[in-house]
Amino acid sequence: MKSEGESSRLVSLCIEAACESRESIEKWRRQRRSLQRLPSSLADSLLRRLLHRRLLFPSLLELFKHSVEVIDLRGENKVDAEWMAYLGAFQYLRSLNLADCHRITSPALWPLTGMTSLKELDLSRCTKVNNAAIKHLISIPSLEGLHISETGVTADGIKLLPSLKNLSVLDLGGLPVSNEALSSLQVLTKLEYLDLWGSDISNKGVGCLHLFPKLSILSLAWTNVTRLPNLPNLECLNMSNCTIDSLLEGDDNKAPLAKLILSEVRFEHEPEVFSYIETSFLSFLDISNSSLHGFCFLSHMKALEYLDLRSCMIGDDSVHLLTHMATNLTELNLSKTRVTSAGLAILVGYVPKLENLILSHALVDDLAISYISLMPSLKHVDLSNTNTKGLLPRPGSESNRTASEPDMIPSLAALKSLSVLETLNLENTKVTYAALPPLPSFQKLINLYLRSASLTDDSLHLLSSLLNLKRLGICDAVLTSQGLDSFKTPATLDMLDLRGCWLLSEDDILAFCRRHPQIEIRHEHLSCSTSCQRGSNWTSTSRIYLEPSQMRRNQGKMSMSRPNSHCFIDQRFKYSRERLLALQYHSLSLTPEGSLMELKMQFD
Amino acid sequence: MRKEDTVKLISAEGFEFVIDKEAAMVSQTIRNMLTSPGGFSETEHREVTFPEISTTILEKICQYFYWSLQYANGKETEFPIEPELTLELMMAANYLHT
Numbered sequence: 158m159k160s161e162g163e164s165s166r167l168v169s170l171c172i173e174a175a176c177e178s179r180e181s182i183e184k185w186r187r188q189r190r191s192l193q194r195l196p197s198s199l200a201d202s203l204l205r206r207l208l209h210r211r212l213l214f215p216s217l218l219e220l221f222k223h224s225v226e227v228i229d230l231r232g233e234n235k236v237d238a239e240w241m242a243y244l245g246a247f248q249y250l251r252s253l254n255l256a257d258c259h260r261i262t263s264p265a266l267w268p269l270t271g272m273t274s275l276k277e278l279d280l281s282r283c284t285k286v287n288n289a290a291i292k293h294l295i296s297i298p299s300l301e302g303l304h305i306s307e308t309g310v311t312a313d314g315i316k317l318l319p320s321l322k323n324l325s326v327l328d329l330g331g332l333p334v335s336n337e338a339l340s341s342l343q344v345l346t347k348l349e350y351l352d353l354w355g356s357d358i359s360n361k362g363v364g365c366l367h368l369f370p371k372l373s374i375l376s377l378a379w380t381n382v383t384r385l386p387n388l389p390n391l392e393c394l395n396m397s398n399c400t401i402d403s404l405l406e407g408d409d410n411k412a413p414l415a416k417l418i419l420s421e422v423r424f425e426h427e428p429e430v431f432s433y434i435e436t437s438f439l440s441f442l443d444i445s446n447s448s449l450h451g452f453c454f455l456s457h458m459k460a461l462e463y464l465d466l467r468s469c470m471i472g473d474d475s476v477h478l479l480t481h482m483a484t485n486l487t488e489l490n491l492s493k494t495r496v497t498s499a500g501l502a503i504l505v506g507y508v509p510k511l512e513n514l515i516l517s518h519a520l521v522d523d524l525a526i527s528y529i530s531l532m533p534s535l536k537h538v539d540l541s542n543t544n545t546k547g548l549l550p551r552p553g554s555e556s557n558r559t560a561s562e563p564d565m566i567p568s569l570a571a572l573k574s575l576s577v578l579e580t581l582n583l584e585n586t587k588v589t590y591a592a593l594p595p596l597p598s599f600q601k602l603i604n605l606y607l608r609s610a611s612l613t614d615d616s617l618h619l620l621s622s623l624l625n626l627k628r629l630g631i632c633d634a635v636l637t638s639q640g641l642d643s644f645k646t647p648a649t650l651d652m653l654d655l656r657g658c659w660l661l662s663e664d665d666i667l668a669f670c671r672r673h674p675q676i677e678i679r680h681e682h683l684s685c686s687t688s689c690q691r692g693s694n695w696t697s698t699s700r701i702y703l704e705p706s707q708m709r710r711n712q713g714k715m716s717m718s719r720p721n722s723h724c725f726i727d728q729r730f731k732y733s734r735e736r737l738l739a740l741q742y743h744s745l746s747l748t749p750e751g752s753l754m755e756l757k758m759q760f761d
Numbered sequence: 762m763r764k765e766d767t768v769k770l771i772s773a774e775g776f777e778f779v780i781d782k783e784a785a786m787v788s789q790t791i792r793n794m795l796t797s798p799g800g801f802s803e804t805e806h807r808e809v810t811f812p813e814i815s816t817t818i819l820e821k822i823c824q825y826f827y828w829s830l831q832y833a834n835g836k837e838t839e840f841p842i843e844p845e846l847t848l849e850l851m852m853a854a855n856y857l858h859t
Contacts, residue, residue, distance in 0.1 A: 167825055167854035174842035175851070181844035191848040199851055 168199065176206045186220055193223045197249065200224035208233070218243040226250060231279075232257040238265035249274050256281040256304065263290035270296040277302035281328065288314030295320045306330030306352065312338040319344045326350040330376065336362030343368045354378040354395070378418075383425065387433065388412055397421055397443075404430050411435035420465070421446040428453070436460065444469060445490070456481040467515075468493040473500035480507040492517035492539070498524035505531045515539040517582070523549045523568040530571035537580040538572075541606070545583065547592020570595035577601060584608035584630065590616050597622040603649075606630035608657070614640025621645040633657035638665040646673055654679040768795065769808040770823065772816040782807070784826035789858035814853045821850055822857065829859070 175185060185191075195203070200221055207213040208230070218240065226249050230236050237260040244253065245268025253275060255261050262285040269275065270293045278300060280286050287309035294300065300321050306328045315329065315338040325347045334356035342348070348369045354376045363382050366372060372388055376395040383400050387407025393416040396404075402425040405412055415438050424430050424447065431454035440460050445467035452475045455464075459482045472495035480503060483489075487510050497520045505528050512534050516525065522544040529538060551564040569592055572578060578601055589611045596605070602623055607616070612634035620629065626647045636658045642665075646653075655661065656679050663682040670678050768785045770778045786792045794809055811819060821842075828840045842850060 165854075165858075166829070167822075167859050168851050170840055171842055171847045171851035171854060174844055175847035177844065181847075184844035185848050188845075188848055191852070195848065195852065196855060199855055203851075 168202075172199075172203050172206045175203060176210045176212055179212060182207075182212060182217070186217070189220075192220050195224040197224055197226040201227045204228065215239045215243050219246070222247045224249070226274075227252045229254040230258055231255075234259060236260060238262070241265045241268045245269055245272065247272075251275065252277040252302075254279040255283060258283055259285070261286060263287050263293070266290045266293050269293060272297050273299060275299055277326075279304040280308055281305070281330075282307045284309060286310065288317070291315075291317045297321070298323065300324060301347075302326035302350075304328035306332065306354075308332070312357075315339075316341045318342060321345070322347070324348060325371070328352040329356060330354040331356075333357050340365045346370060348372055350374040352376040353380065356380055358382060360384050392416065392438075394418070399423075400425060401430055402426060403433070405433045407433070413438045415439060416441040418443045419447055420444070423448045427451060430454075440485075451475075452478050455479060458482050459484065461486055462510075463488045465490040466494055467491075470494075471496060473497055473503070476500040476503045479504060483507045483511070484509060486511050487534075488513040488515075490515040491519050494519055496520065498522055498528065501525050501528040504528070508532050508534075510534050513537040516543060517541045519543060521545070523547065526568045527571045530574045533575070534577065535575050536577050537604075538575075538578065539580075539582040540586060541582045541584040541608075543586055545586040545588060547583070547586070547588040565591070567592050567595050569593075570598075573598055575599075580604040580606075582606040584632065588612075590619075593619050596620065599623070600625060602626060604628040606632075606654070607634070608632040610635065612636075614643075617641070617644050621647065623647055624649070626650055628652040628654075630654035630656075631658070635660055638662065641665055641669055646676065650676055652677045652679070656680055765807075767807065769806075770819060771808065771810040772814055772819040773812050774816050776816040776819070778819060778823050780823050780826065784823070784830055787826045787829045787859055788822075791857065811853075813856070815849065818846065818849050818853050821846060822853055822859070825854075825859065 175181060204213070204221055204225055207217070222243070225247060228244070228247075228250065230240075231254050236255065236258040241261070244250065250272065251274055256279045261280065261283045266286065269278075275297050276299055278294070278297075280290070281304045284307070286305065288311060290308075291310060291314040294303070295317055298321065301323050303318075303321065303324060303326070307330065310332055312333055312335045315332065315334055318324070318327070319342055322345070324345050327342075327345070327348060327350065330352045331354065334353055336357070336359060339353070339358055339362050343365060346369065349371045351369065351372060351374070355378070357380075358377065359381050360383055363377070363385055366375070366388055367386065371390060373390050373392040375388070375391060375393070377385065377399060378395050378397040380399060382396070383402040384406070385394075385396065385404055387405045387409060389410045389412060391405070391412035391414060394414060395418040397418055397420040400423040401419070405414070411433070412435060414434060417434070417439060418441075420443050422444070427449060428451060436458045437460055439458055440462040442458065442461055442463065443465040445465045447469060450470050452471055456478045461482055462485050464486060467490045471491070476496060483504065484507070486508055489508070489511060492515050496516075501521065511532050514529065514532065514535060514537070517539050520543075521540070523546055525540070525543075526545065529535065545568075547567055547569050548565040549568040551566045572581070573595065578599055581599070581602060581604070584606050585608050588607065588609060590613065593616055596602070597619065600623075603625055605620070605623065605626060605628070607630060610633050612631060614637055616634065617631060617636060617640055620626070620631070621644060624647050627649050629650060629652070632654055634657075636655065637660055641661060653676050655666070658680065661680065661682070666678060666680050666682045670676075670683070766782050767779050768782050768791070770780065770785065772778070782795070786795070791809060795807065814822070825840060828838070831838070
C-alpha cells in the first residue's frame with residue numbers, strides 16, 4: 158500500500174501546484190490539447206482539488222468537458238443553473254453528486270436531458286427539485302443509480318421512474334412514496350438497492366417487493382410496515398424506528414442476511430421475531446434502543462462481527478448468551494446498558510477477536526478494567542461516563558478497611574497486557590492524577606481522551622512520555638499556561654483537545670498553536686474549534702472516537718436511517734492535509750463500476 | 762560513474778538524459794522495464810524512449826527522481842513545479858507511476 162501512495166506523489170504535487178492560486182490556473186487553462194488528453198482519473202482529482210481550494214467557477218468547468226467522469230459537488234451552495242449548463246456538456250460524465258446543493262431547481266436540471274454516459278445522479282436533499290425534474294431525468298436511459306431522498310418529488314413523480322429501465326440503485330428516502338407508486342416500479346427488475354425510509358409504504362405495499370428479484374439492500378426505516386415477508390436475496394435490511402410484528406416470514410429460501418439494523422424498534426411478538434432469520438451470514442446487528450427484553454436469539458448468531466446493544470434492556474443475567482456466539486465479534490457496544498463489571502467477567506475468554514468495546518454510561522467500575530485486560534485483541538476501549546476511578550484497593554488490604562486511608566493501586570495498570578491497545582476513552586470518569594501513572598507504559602496508545610476537573614498540569618506532564626500519541630483530549634482540566642508551556646508534545650501528536658480548560662487564556666492557546674503548527678488545537682478561544690465542538694456535542698461520544706473507516710460506516714448507517722442534515726460539519730477538520738490527499742486517492746481507486754460497490758462498502 | 766549504474770532516458774524530441782539507475786527506479790514503470798525478465802530491449806540496453814514526453818517534462822521528471830531520493834533520505838525540501846508544466850507533468854508522472 159505504501160508504494161502505491163508514494164507512486165502517485167508527483168501527481169499530487171502537480172495537482173497541488175496547479176491549484177495554488179487563480180494565477181496558477183491562468184498558466185495552464187489555455188493548454189486545451191493537454192486538457193483534452195488528460196486521463197479521467199487525473200481530471201477528476203484536479204477538479205476535486207480546485208473545488209476544495211474554492212477556485213472552481215462555472216466557466217472553468219468547460220475545460221474538463223472532455224475528460225472528467227466523476228464530479229462530487231456535495232453541499233456546494235454556489236452550484237446553480239449556470240453550473241448545470243456547463244455540466245450538461247460533459248461528454249463522459251458518469252457520476253454526478255449534487256446532494257445538498259440547495260440552489261438546484263428542477264429547471265436547472267434541464268441541461269442534463271439526453272446525456273448518454275451518466276450512470277449515477279445524487280440529488281439528495283435538493284429541496285427545490287420536484288416532479289418536473291423527473292421529467293428531465295427520464296431522458297437519461299443510462300441512469301443506474303438515482304438518489305432523490307428528501308426532495309420535493311411526490312408519488313406522481315415516482316410513477317414516471319419505470320422508464321429508467323437500468324436503475325439498480327434507487328434512493329427514495331423521505332419521499333411520500335405510496336403503495337401504488339411502489340407497485341408501479343415493478344418493471345425495474347434490475348433494482349438491487351431500494352431506500353424507502355419515511356415513506357407511506359404499509360404492509361400492503363411491501364407485498365410487491367418480492368417482484369424485484371435482485372433486491373439485496375432495503376431500507377424501510379420510519380415507516381408503518383410491521384410485517385415484512387421473506388425476500389430471497391436480501392442482504393442488508395434497515396427497519397429502524399418501525400414497529401415489527403414479523404420479519405422475513407416465509408417458507409421459501411431464507412434471505413442471506415448479512416446486515417440488520419433494527420435500532421429503536423418496537424417488537425410486537427418478541428420471541429418469534431428472529432426465528433425466520435437465517436443467521437449463518439449475519440455479521441452486523443444493531444438493536445440499539447429497541448424494546449427487546451429477551452436476548453436468547455443472540456446465542457444462534459455465531460457469525461456476528463458487529464453487535465450494537467446500546468440502551469438495550471440487557472443486563473448481567475443475559476451476558477452468558479453472548480458467550481455462545483462471540484467468537485467472531487470485533488465490535489461490541491454495551492453503552493447505557495445494565496451490564497456491570499460482573500457481566501464483563503462472564504465474557505472473558507469468549508471474545509478472542511474483540512477489537513472495539515464501548516461501555517460508555519454502563520454500570521461498570523474499576524473491577525471491569527481487570528476483566529477488559531483479559532480480552533487480548535482489544536484496540537479501542539471506551540469507559541467514558543462510567544464509575545471508573547482508576548484506583549483499586551490493594552489486594553489483601555480489604556481486611557484493614559477501617560484504616561483511614563485504604564492502600565490503593567492504579568487499576569489501569571492491568572491494561573498493560575493489551576498489546577495492541579490504541580484508543581482509551583476515560584472522559585467523565587472519576588479518574589484523577591493518582592490513576593494515571595500506568596499510562597506511559599502503554600506505548601501503542603494512539604488516542605487518549607480524558608475529561609475531568611481534577612486533572613492538572615501534572616497529568617499533562619505525565620502524558621508527555623506517551624511517544625506514539627496522535628490524539629489527546631484533556632478537557633475541563635485545570636491547566637495553566639506554565640503547564641501548557643512545559644508540555645513536551647509527542648512528535649506524532651496531531652490533535653490536542655483542550656476544550657473546557659478555562660484557566661488558559663487566548664494568548665496561551667495562540668502561542669501554543671504558533672509553536673506547534675502541525676497540531677490541531679481545540680479550545681473555545683479558537684473560532685474553528687467552536688464549530689467542531691458544536692458538531693461533536695451533537696454526535697454521541699462513541700461515534701467521535703472511532704477510526705475514520707468506522708466513522709464512514711457509521712455515517713453510512715445514519716444516512717440510511719434518518720436525515721443527516723441537522724448540522725453540517727466540515728469533515729475535513731478531522732484530517733491533516735496528507736491524510737486528505739491520501740483519502741482523495743483512496744476514493745479514486747473505487748471509481749470503476751463504482752456506484753453499487755461503494756454503497757455496499759458504506760453498508761459494510 | 763560506472764556505465765552499468767546509469768540509464769538513458771530519451772524524450773520525444775530525441776534528447777537523451779543519462780541518469781543514475783537508482784534515480785530512475787523511483788518510477789515504478791521504469792523499474793519494471795529495467796528489471797522484468799521478459800527480455801525487454803530496455804533491460805539490455807538500459808535505454809528507454811518516451812515518444813509521449815517532451816524534453817522539458819522529461820528534464821523535470823529527472824529532477825524529481827533525484828529530489829525524491831534526497832527526500833527519502835530525510836532532506837525535506839520543496840519540489841518546485843511551474844504552474845504551466847503541471848498538466849503535462851502530471852500525465853507523465855501518472856504514466857511513469859512516480
